[in-house]
Amino acid sequence: MKITKLLILAGLVLLLGIGTAGAADTIKIGLMAPLTGFAAADGASVLNSVKLAVERVNSQGGLLGKKVELIAYDDRANGKEAVAVARKLIQQDRVVGVVAGSYSTPSRASAPIFEDEQIPFVAAYAVHPDITKAGNYCFRNGFLGMVEGKSAGFVAVQMLKAKRIALLTSDNDFGRTLAEGFKAYIQDYAKGAKIVYAQTYPFKEKDFKPYLSKIKEINPDLIFASGYYFQTGPILKQAREMGIKTQILGEEGADSPKTMEIAGKAAEGFVIVTNLNRDDPRPEVQTFLKEYESRYKIQPDMVGASAYDAFMIICDAIKRAGSTDGKAIRDAIAGTRNYRALTGEIKGFNDIGEVVKEVQVQIVKEGRFHNFGVVTDMNLITP
Amino acid sequence: MQLFIEQLLNGVAMGSIYALITLGLALVYGILRILHIAHAAIYTVGAYVGLFLFKLSGSLIIGVAGSMVFCALLGVGIERFVYYPLLKYPPYVPLIGSIAVMLAIEELCRLVAGPQILTFQAVLPFPQFQIGGITVSSTLTAVYCITALVLLLLWYITSKTELGLAMRAVSQDIPIADAMGINSHLIVSLTFAIGSAIAAVAGSLVGIYYNQVYPTMGTVPAYKTLALIVVGGLGSVPGAVVASLLLGVAETLLIGYANIPLPRDALAFIAMIAVLMWRSEGLLGSR
Numbered sequence: 001m002k003i004t005k006l007l008i009l010a011g012l013v014l015l016l017g018i019g020t021a022g023a024a025d026t027i028k029i030g031l032m033a034p035l036t037g038f039a040a041a042d043g044a045s046v047l048n049s050v051k052l053a054v055e056r057v058n059s060q061g062g063l064l065g066k067k068v069e070l071i072a073y074d075d076r077a078n079g080k081e082a083v084a085v086a087r088k089l090i091q092q093d094r095v096v097g098v099v100a101g102s103y104s105t106p107s108r109a110s111a112p113i114f115e116d117e118q119i120p121f122v123a124a125y126a127v128h129p130d131i132t133k134a135g136n137y138c139f140r141n142g143f144l145g146m147v148e149g150k151s152a153g154f155v156a157v158q159m160l161k162a163k164r165i166a167l168l169t170s171d172n173d174f175g176r177t178l179a180e181g182f183k184a185y186i187q188d189y190a191k192g193a194k195i196v197y198a199q200t201y202p203f204k205e206k207d208f209k210p211y212l213s214k215i216k217e218i219n220p221d222l223i224f225a226s227g228y229y230f231q232t233g234p235i236l237k238q239a240r241e242m243g244i245k246t247q248i249l250g251e252e253g254a255d256s257p258k259t260m261e262i263a264g265k266a267a268e269g270f271v272i273v274t275n276l277n278r279d280d281p282r283p284e285v286q287t288f289l290k291e292y293e294s295r296y297k298i299q300p301d302m303v304g305a306s307a308y309d310a311f312m313i314i315c316d317a318i319k320r321a322g323s324t325d326g327k328a329i330r331d332a333i334a335g336t337r338n339y340r341a342l343t344g345e346i347k348g349f350n351d352i353g354e355v356v357k358e359v360q361v362q363i364v365k366e367g368r369f370h371n372f373g374v375v376t377d378m379n380l381i382t383p
Numbered sequence: 384m385q386l387f388i389e390q391l392l393n394g395v396a397m398g399s400i401y402a403l404i405t406l407g408l409a410l411v412y413g414i415l416r417i418l419h420i421a422h423a424a425i426y427t428v429g430a431y432v433g434l435f436l437f438k439l440s441g442s443l444i445i446g447v448a449g450s451m452v453f454c455a456l457l458g459v460g461i462e463r464f465v466y467y468p469l470l471k472y473p474p475y476v477p478l479i480g481s482i483a484v485m486l487a488i489e490e491l492c493r494l495v496a497g498p499q500i501l502t503f504q505a506v507l508p509f510p511q512f513q514i515g516g517i518t519v520s521s522t523l524t525a526v527y528c529i530t531a532l533v534l535l536l537l538w539y540i541t542s543k544t545e546l547g548l549a550m551r552a553v554s555q556d557i558p559i560a561d562a563m564g565i566n567s568h569l570i571v572s573l574t575f576a577i578g579s580a581i582a583a584v585a586g587s588l589v590g591i592y593y594n595q596v597y598p599t600m601g602t603v604p605a606y607k608t609l610a611l612i613v614v615g616g617l618g619s620v621p622g623a624v625v626a627s628l629l630l631g632v633a634e635t636l637l638i639g640y641a642n643i644p645l646p647r648d649a650l651a652f653i654a655m656i657a658v659l660m661w662r663s664e665g666l667l668g669s670r
Contacts, residue, residue, distance in 0.1 A: 038599070040498035171646075202646035204603065206593050209393040210638035217386045230500055234593055241520040242389075261502045262594050 149181015
């Protein structure tokens with residue numbers, strides 16, 4: 001009796017397997033994003049943006065005559081979770097390409113798995129160098145931490161004319177890499193500028209007053225805060241409350257409407273280096289920004305736009321390759337030239353899989369990010 | 384010198400916040416001898432309910448008062464339905480129950496309010512001071528005043544009223560207190576209500592202070608307050624307050640002057656280990 005039951009069960013499972021494998025009338029593209037956990041606001045932004053991208057592709061007739069289907073999973077910005085999700089995307093869903101719309105830790109953990117299966121993998125905004133080093137199938141549409149850190153150094157010294165600089169760094173991969181890039185720029189390019197205070201703070205820090213009191217006494221020209229919106233937002237708020245008027249410079253981790261929500265008026269005049277220019281005059285960018293805000297009732301941000309681009313880069317490659325074969329898509333992505341993405345024109349990808357494009361500089365005015373400038377120096381932006 | 388005074392002010396504010404969260408825990412330990420981990424979850428709920436009522440009514444007073452009532456009821460509920468039935472078992476059983484309640488409430492907050500950080504945009508109507516070159520911002524003033532008020536009220540209740548007398552009697556010996564005609568179960572419930580109402584004030588205050596309310600905001604306080612009541616002397620309310628203030632100041636000064644690689648949270652546990660090794664009754668506890 002037991003054996004018959006088992007046999008029936010096994011048969012059912014097999015049937016189900018055939019069922020999904022047979023239903024290949026769509027092209028499946030995977031998405032990993034932190035939909036829950038501390039990074040959930042970024043996860044929501046990623047998913048919302050990629051959904052818009054899917055609609056756009058499908059309304060224009062899909063790819064190779066088929067509809068595109070998005071398979072999105074939650075990796076909770078956690079490495080272990082990301083590995084499980086990666087296996088699910090490969091074995092159960094048989095996706096042809098993957099957008100890593102998540103942080104460095106989970107993206108780093110899952111990149112080698114997709115590399116082994118020869119499935120093209122495009123990291124949207126994670127900054128860690130190891131992601132693209134996993135192999136030929138791994139690309140990045142966001143900036144490498146060093147590139148962004150150096151660009152921040154350029155903005156501090158050249159655009160904001162700072163001579164004495166304080167660093168407040170979030171103690172994780174992201175914050176530390178950015179601070180390294182920043183220091184490298186000061187050392188190599190800015191002889192007149194000096195770092196007068198450098199301090200890392202624990203990831204879960206909420207009370208920045210002890211650091212800020214110290215900074216207040218040193219009275220630098222500029223504070224470079226490398227961290228996420230839930231860190232830089234409170235830094236802005238607490239600094240202004242304490243009467244510190246020093247210019248504060250951030251980066252893409254603070255590129256979120258949540259920064260302004262947390263800091264309120266204290267965010268005015270805050271400058272960031274990032275991946276998305278809100279004042280980009282190109283119609284595709286303005287359409288995206290308007291459509292996003294009208295649909296989701298919140299301002300779009302850099303993580304969402306980067307994930308949208310990562311998804312579109314894969315779609316564009318499938319179209320040019322005329323195939324869903326992993327190697328063909330990979331070669332097409334590697335051959336991307338002068339692609340008009342939301343986050344600026346992508347000049348191409350280098351041998352490691354790093355994007356080459358200009359770094360955007362934004363400033364907060366009346367609670368919104370606006371254009372402040374662009375870093376175009378090829379010495380700085382070439383990874 | 385100016386920097387030192389500013390750091391001291393920051394430290395006292397941090398310590399005041401620790402004290403507000405720790406008070407309830409010390410009260411509960413004093414009367415029932417259980418480690419009430421779920422107290423930190425009540426603090427989280429306090430922030431959420433305060434924020435919700437504040438958004439609904441537009442009044443911070445209604446928000447905080449409503450949150451105090453809600454949390455008092457929640458605290459009494461936990462006491463009646465979780466701790467009371469478990470009191471006959473060894474103390475680790477209510478402790479495990481408490482951890483379960485803590486996790487359940489945290490997850491519930493996530494499911495109801497969502498995982499993202501909410502902002503608590505209320506203005507605390509307190510003045511800002513400028514003495515010499517030192518600025519005491521209005522949020523710092525608010526933290527000092529509210530903590531002082533809560534401590535004063537608590538001191539009055541515990542040492543000047545009959546309720547306070549009954550609380551002390553129950554904490555010394557429940558059967559004897561019962562024999563003297565005190566309804567000790569009612570007193571225990573009232574203690575939970577008071578402790579939880581203070582947690583609601585702490586939650587709302589911290590939510591406004593950092594402008595952030597999120598489901599896991601109670602995680603760090605959950606274990607840090609534990610260290611604090613050990614350092615202060617288990618069950619001693621004044622001890623808990625002194626330990627909180629000392630820790631707040633010590634953390635802030637250490638961050639301000641020595642660039643230690645340790646996260647600040649480690650300090651509380653170093654203090655706890657030191658106390659356990661050399662003065663196991665705590666700063667103000669009695670053997």
